[in-house]
Amino acid sequence: MKKMLYASVAAFALMAAAPTAFAGMTEATKWINDEFQPSVLSKDEQAKEMEWFINAAKPFAGMEINVLSEGIPTHTYESKTLTKAFEEITGIKVNHQILGEGEVVQAVQTQMQTGRNLYDAYINDSDLIGTHSRLQLARNLTKWMAGEGKDVTSPSLDLKDFMGIQFTTGTDGDLYQLPDQQFANLYWFRKDWFDRKDFQDKFKAKYGYDLGVPVNWSAYEDIAEFFSKDIKEIDGKTIYGHMDYGKRAPDLGWRMTDAWLSMAGAGSKGEPNGVPIDEWGIRMEAGSCNPAGASVSRGGATNGPAAVYAIRKWDEWLRKYAPPAAADYDFYQSLPALSSGNVAQQVFWYTAFTADMVKSKAEGNNTMGDNGIPQWRMAPSPHGPYWQEGQKVGYQDVGSWTIMKSTPTDRAKAAWLYAQFVTSKTIDVKKSHVGLTFIRDSTVNHASFTERAPKLGGLVEFYRSPDRIRWSPTGINVPDYPKLAQLWWQQIGDVNSGAFTPQEAMDRLASEMDTIMGRMQRADEANNTYGGCGPRLNEEKAPSEWIGKGGAKAKLDNEKPQGMTVNYDELIKRWASN
Secondary structure (H helix, E strand, O other), rough: OOHHHHHHHHHHHHHOOOOOOOOOOHHHHHHHHHHHOOOOOOOOHHHHHHHHHHHHHHOOOOOEEEEEEEEEEHHHHHOOOOOHHHHHHHHEEEEEEEOOHHHHHHHHHHHHHHOOOOOOOEEEHHHHHHHHHHHHEEHHHHHHHHOOHHHHHOOOHHHHHHHOOOHHHHHOOOOOOOOEEEEEEEEEEEEHHHOHHHHHHHHHHHHHHOOOEOOHHHHHHHHHHHHHHHHHHEEOOEEEEEEEEOOHHHHHHHHHHHHHHHHHHHOOOOOOOOEEEEOOOOOOOOOOOOOOEEOHOOOOOOOHHHHHHHHHHHHHHHHHHHHHHHOOOHHHOOOOHHOOEEEEEOOOOEEEEHHOOOOHHHHOOOOOOOOEOOOEEEEEEOEEOOOOOOOEEEOOOEEEEEEOOOOOOOHHHHHHHHHHHHHOOHHHHHHHHHHHOOOOOHOOOOOOHHHHHHOOOHHHHHHHHHHHHEEEOOOOOOOOOOHHHHHHHHHHHHOOOOOOOOOHHHHHHHHHHHHHHHHHHHHHHHHHHOOOOOOOOOOOOOHOOOOOOOOOOOOOOOOOOOOOOEEEHHHHHHHHHH
């Protein structure tokens, strides 16, 4: 029996290593007809694009490569369906592994530190653009496409059609990552509840303004209290005015670095990221590539009044207005939990979960109407009292293909073909219908999304509007994302546990960030580790030398101004008109 098993395994290994016998246009035509519809291309144009992939892949037929991404519906579709299509069409086998976001970042960091080729490509958040452009351990795609990778760069790639290219461009103006999926953190709310006349009358009688989409955090807090403390139950079911998460895990840190401080108003004016102070509170002067510090004492804002306010509100709202279990939820648990139908709103909701939130009631989604129209809607994120016009208003995740220099050239070329394949115009409309994470202008403007828009809760209107550019990923002020990001969740977790106050936690965080950036500075000065763009920390001064004087903003006497709301239907008409 063992001999038979070994023989079977050996035979399978030989089959896996051999070139796919049937790769070619017959297979491509089958996929075009059966799977890759609709598309912005005609079937003839799709066939022409696939013919290019077939020819470009011939030197690599039979190769088996490994790529890694986090787990969202878009990547599940790639892993389960598009790998099969790619292998049948090109003869290249792709093992597209899916892990948690923290594990993806760890793998990227390990490959950068060791030079071992763990994966041939990563779908790695563009939050690392400051890292990749400084360390120069990832392939510079601008140079790659013009040089070593020219023979495997599709003539129909059309970089200008990608919405997130500005976020994957380094300090040198070159492209380091190719967007694969993109989603924003927006405001989510139960429109059916907000439209109830009895709730509207009761809310206005108590707060003096209309129940609607909150413009500021004051209104968000009022609405959270209203549903949690005044309404309490709907149809005999306990309901809550807020949803978030608090589990001590790496994604708790990203919950804050993903623009939460800047939404409160901690950063400076400037888009896509604040200048000189970004959404992390790190200072970097205009025209410079050298971060100067995170602490208020060095001109940063990580532990300034606005940042401390942001953390305090996160903790307070989680305790007072969210379901009790939310304190132990992580990123992956909290957002799908909305489908249970017991939450009125969420201030920080990722559109990556739209695909799950438009499932039917039969699939366990209690927020879907019987007519196939969601009972919820998405809208712009409200901002805190320190926010000023011209500041960043929210976060946009741009998961992007990243190929390390430590990956052998032939494997890098095969991986680059796969990256272009899954983002190609032939496939992108269908992939976007599955995952709802738009990357191409041509896709979001396709007629099939005009037809589907009413069933997607405002997603299409948002991505067709000029507002979308105001949501942006972590920018270039962050010199080494993996090293600095891991500091956040532990400090924030200490607030939720009650071990430290928000001020104490942010003081510790800012100090630790400066300590690590100080080490980066010494490495850069001694060995040019960061290409001369490593930190150059300001000398410490008394906080009074910086607060309100070009550094962190001074503490407001009133951190809860009058609540402000807007009518959702008027907002969506404005988006649609653009």
